Amino acid sequence: KILNDLHTGFVLLGEDRTCMPEHFLNYAERIKNFEVKNEDVWVASYPKTGTTWTQEMVWMIANNVDIKAGEKSLSDRFPFLELSSLGDERKLYKALNLDPSEYEPDSYEFTKDMKSPRFIKTHLPFSLLPDQFQNGSKTPKIIYVSRNPKDACVSFCHHGRLLEGWRTDLESFAKLYMADKVMYGSYWKHILGYWEKRNSLNILFIKYEEMKANLPEVIKKVAKFLEKELEEEQIELLTKHLSFESMKNNRAVNVESFVEKLRERNLCVEDGAFMRSGVVGKYKEELSPETIKKFDEWIKKNVVGTSFEQEYN
């Protein structure tokens, strides 16, 4: 109930009518005016597409695979710009009985004040990004990660049940997902919003499925984009560091300390972990054949006429 309260009330924003929690309105203007820097490195994605994995890879590449420095929490090294806009966190902290000194800082202020080069995560669609992206006056590097929407949808629902107090079942959630009625709105408008700007933005598209199939190749591609040279040994070390098992056991990235607080207070609707299964095609075991069929029709309808390519099987 308490967690659900954080997300009650949604608004439809911007030209894409993106579904966002009402609380976002308290941040929309500040985010529009957020001062972007050309030396920033941004990771943008639709939720549950491998964002955390990509952030850790990008940060490590940019920081010469400094595993020791990476022991600092990823949210401090690579903050989530609009996190505080997604719900009134003070309500959550109170529900968790935290002492005010334990409250997380406002994500917008924290990100703004980071020392350059800043590493910034966002799930915002292109249309809600700061004005300096819209008018092209700043062009920092952006790495956009995408994933098969069937897997991303299943992952999103588990995420909500574990971390946000959502009581929805997967089949009902899938319906909302295909109707663009989930936080961050339409999966397609999100991807295509960035894809259509690929010639004016400094953007590299990568895919969850290709990271699973050949991580060293993706590491090399991202290193080239970031203009970093890595030795073979560093690539090997980083590949191991980024394995699912390693990430699952790494408290700097696995969100466990937060999940523990929720678990202790019985606020998780389902048990589990943020680093849940980390495989391709898991949806086949979780979605009903009817919903998979609907997804396939939805995908077919939405990819017509676009040149964006993705693994949908």
Ligand code: A3P
């Ligand atoms: P699953 O729920 O399918 O397991 P995000 O960071 O965008 O929220 O994405 C989370 C998804 O990425 C989760 O998917 C999580 O398990 C997966 N993930 C995180 N680290 C991973 C890794 N090292 N290898 C494979 N999948 C990973």
